[in-house]
Amino acid sequence: MPYPNLDRIASPADLRALERRELGSIAEELRAFLIESVSKTGGHLSSNLGTVELTIALHYVFDTPADRIVWDVGHQTYGHKILTGRREAMSGLRHWGGISGFPRRCESEYDTFGTAHSSTSISAALGMAVAARDRGDDTHAIAVIGDGAMSAGMAFEALNNAGDMEGINLLVILNDNEMSISPPVGALTKILARLMSGSTYNAARRVGERVLGVAPPVADFARKVEEHVKGMITPGTLFEEFGFRYYGPIDGHDLDTLIPTLQNLKKLKGPQFLHVITRKGQGYKLAEADPILYHGVSKFDHTAGIQPAKGSGKLTYTQVFGDWLCDMAARDPNVVAITPAMREGSGLVRFAQEYPDRYYDVGIAEQHALTFAAGLACEGLKPVVAIYSTFLQRAYDQLIHDIALQNLPVVLAIDRGGLVGADGATHHGAFDLSYLACLPNLVIMAPADENECRQMLYTAVRHDGPTAVRYPRGSGSGVVPEREMTALPIGKGEVRRKGSKIALLAFGSMLGVALEVGEALDATVANMRFIKPLDEALIAQLASQHELLVTLEENAVIGGAGSEVSRVLDALPRRPRLLRLGLPDRFIDHGDQAQLLASVGLNTAGVLSAIESAYPSNS
Numbered sequence: 001m002p003y004p005n006l007d008r009i010a011s012p013a014d015l016r017a018l019e020r021r022e023l024g025s026i027a028e029e030l031r032a033f034l035i036e037s038v039s040k041t042g043g044h045l046s047s048n049l050g051t052v053e054l055t056i057a058l059h060y061v062f063d064t065p066a067d068r069i070v071w072d073v074g075h076q077t078y079g080h081k082i083l084t085g086r087r088e089a090m091s092g093l094r095h096w097g098g099i100s101g102f103p104r105r106c107e108s109e110y111d112t113f114g115t116a117h118s119s120t121s122i123s124a125a126l127g128m129a130v131a132a133r134d135r136g137d138d139t140h141a142i143a144v145i146g147d148g149a150m151s152a153g154m155a156f157e158a159l160n161n162a163g164d165m166e167g168i169n170l171l172v173i174l175n176d177n178e179m180s181i182s183p184p185v186g187a188l189t190k191i192l193a194r195l196m197s198g199s200t201y202n203a204a205r206r207v208g209e210r211v212l213g214v215a216p217p218v219a220d221f222a223r224k225v226e227e228h229v230k231g232m233i234t235p236g237t238l239f240e241e242f243g244f245r246y247y248g249p250i251d252g253h254d255l256d257t258l259i260p261t262l263q264n265l266k267k268l269k270g271p272q273f274l275h276v277i278t279r280k281g282q283g284y285k286l287a288e289a290d291p292i293l294y295h296g297v298s299k300f301d302h303t304a305g306i307q308p309a310k311g312s313g314k315l316t317y318t319q320v321f322g323d324w325l326c327d328m329a330a331r332d333p334n335v336v337a338i339t340p341a342m343r344e345g346s347g348l349v350r351f352a353q354e355y356p357d358r359y360y361d362v363g364i365a366e367q368h369a370l371t372f373a374a375g376l377a378c379e380g381l382k383p384v385v386a387i388y389s390t391f392l393q394r395a396y397d398q399l400i401h402d403i404a405l406q407n408l409p410v411v412l413a414i415d416r417g418g419l420v421g422a423d424g425a426t427h428h429g430a431f432d433l434s435y436l437a438c439l440p441n442l443v444i445m446a447p448a449d450e451n452e453c454r455q456m457l458y459t460a461v462r463h464d465g466p467t468a469v470r471y472p473r474g475s476g477s478g479v480v481p482e483r484e485m486t487a488l489p490i491g492k493g494e495v496r497r498k499g500s501k502i503a504l505l506a507f508g509s510m511l512g513v514a515l516e517v518g519e520a521l522d523a524t525v526a527n528m529r530f531i532k533p534l535d536e537a538l539i540a541q542l543a544s545q546h547e548l549l550v551t552l553e554e555n556a557v558i559g560g561a562g563s564e565v566s567r568v569l570d571a572l573p574r575r576p577r578l579l580r581l582g583l584p585d586r587f588i589d590h591g592d593q594a595q596l597l598a599s600v601g602l603n604t605a606g607v608l609s610a611i612e613s614a615y616p617s618n619s
C-alpha cells in the first residue's frame, strides 16, 4: 500500500515542518502502516493504534529528542519508532537481529528511557526534568502513562515526589483508554471513569473548545482552565491533590484539540497532568471490537483478522496451569487465585468466570499481589499467585519479608520462566531460580513436562509453606496431563536414563535436550524436579558413579540450580568435574525462542559442543 505522506517523514523535524492541516493524512497513513506492518511481524497492536494522534502531536509540538518523551511500558511506541527514522526497521520488529518492541536507549536518541515493565515513566521523566532544571535549560520531560500502568504503586510514588518539586518542566499525560490488557480494575478506574463520564467529559470538551478556539495567551489558558476545570468541573481531583495541575479530559484522537492543548501546556512551569481519552484499537474495527485479542498478536491476515488457532494438539503450560487451578478449586474451597493484571496471559480466564468470588485481579501491582496473598494465607486460605517470572522481580521483598520469613503457604505459579522470545530482554524469565534459591523455607519446582507441571502444582498447594512452580512460555513435548493428582515427594528427583562417565542433571524445560544428549553420549540423565530442596542423595550417587556432572537450566548460570549443585558437591569427599550450563552473564535480546536457546548453547548441538570442549571424547 502506498504511503505518500508518511514517505516524507524521516524524522520528527520533517513532521514539524508540515502545516497542522497536513497531519490528518499522516495519522491516517501511520495507522494503515501500523496495521500492515504488525500483521506481518506480530507485536502489540491495539495500544499502538490508540496512540497514533498522541504520538504525532507530541513530536509535532515538542522539540524531540531535546524534550524527553518517556513512554510507559513502551508497547505503544511503534508510531514513535516509525516517525523517528525506524520505519524500514519495522519489518524486523521483535525478530532476531531486528529492532525491539519497546524503547531502548541504544536503538535511538529518541528512545530516552528503556521501558517494558510498567509504571516507571513518571519517575524517569521526573529525574530528567530535575536534571534539566539543575542544568538550567528549558527542556521538557513528558511521561505518557496508560490507565492500567497508573494503578501501580510506583506511579503514585513518583507523583508524590513530583508534586512537591519546584521549577520543573514535567508533563504527565494519562492515556486513558479504559483498558489494561483486560478491563482495568480498582478504585482508580472508577475515579477516572467519573472524570470522563457524561457531563464532566462533555463540559470539559466545551471548555477546551472555548479556550482553544480563541487561542488565548498561556496565562489566560491557565486561568480559564483553572476556573472552569478546577472550580466548576472537577473540583479537587486526585491529581491536583498531588500538586499537579490537572487538565482534561480531552479527546486523544482529535489533533485539533491535542496540538493546541500541548502547545499551551508547553508554556507552563511546574508539574502538569493532562488526561487524554483514547480508544484501544482505534481505526481498525476488529481491534476496536476486541482490544484484548489484538493487544499482542502473532502474524495474521489483516483483512480476515485473527482466526482461531488450528492448534498443535499440545497444551501450553499456561493452559495446564489454568485447567489445574479450576480442578483444584473444585476440590478445595480455600483455593483462591490472584493475578497482577495478567488474566489472559496467565491462563485465568476460565477460573475468573467459574470462580468470580475467588478471583482477584489486583491491577498492575505485583508487590501488593504478594502481600495480599500473604494476608489471605494468614487466615487459612490457599492463595495461588499467577505471575510471570519477569514481573515477580518487582515483588522480591514482599516474597522474602511477607511470605518466606513467615513461612506462609502461598503458591507462586511462575509462568514465562526462561527465554520468552519476541518480548526480549525485559521479559525473559532469566533470573528466578537465582533469586529464589537463596530464600529459606521456599520449595522450588520446575516441571519437565505438562503432567509434571500439574502434579507439581498439586504438590505445592498441599505443602504447608511457600512454594514456587516455574514453567516456560509455550507448550512442552505434548504429554497429556493425568486427571489424577498425586503429590510428589518433596526434594526427590528421578533418573530417566542410565549411562556411564557423564551424568546430565536437567532442571525443568531442559530435560528434552538432556535426553537427546544422553542418547548421543550414552550419558546418565536425571530429571531433578526440585531446585530446592535439592535431591542431595541423588547428586551424591551420581557424583560417585560418574566422571563429569553437567547441570542444565534455562536460568542465569550465575546463582542458579547449577550453583546449588556445586554447593552440594563441595561437601562430598569425592568431587567429580562439574560443567554448569545455563544462560550467560548478559542480557539476551528478542527472537524466536528456539533461535535464542540455540544462540546461548542451550540446544542439543550447543550442549554437545560444550561437553566436548570441557571433556574431550578422548580424555
Ligand SMILES: Cc1ncc(C[n+]2csc(CCOP(=O)(O)OP(=O)(O)O)c2C)c(N)n1
Pocket (backbone or CB within 6 Å): 047, 073, 075, 076, 116, 117, 118, 145, 146, 147, 148, 149, 150, 177, 179, 180, 181, 280, 340, 341, 342, 364, 366, 391, 394
Ligand atoms: C510491571 C508490569 N506488570 C505487568 C505488565 C504487563 N502489561 C503490559 S501492558 C499492560 C497493560 C497496560 O495498560 P495501560 O497502561 O492502560 O496501557 P494500554 O495497554 O491500555 O495501552 C500490562 C498489564 C508489565 N508490562 N509490567
Ligand SMILES: CC(=O)[C@@H](O)[C@H](O)COP(=O)(O)O
Pocket (backbone or CB within 6 Å): 073, 075, 116, 181, 296, 345, 416, 420, 423, 473
Ligand atoms: C507488554 C507486556 O508486558 C505484555 O503485553 C507482554 O508482552 C505479554 O507477553 P505474553 O505474550 O508472553 O503474554
Ligand SMILES: [Mg+2]
Pocket (backbone or CB within 6 Å): 146, 147, 148, 149, 175, 176, 177, 178, 179, 180
Ligand atoms: Mg489503558
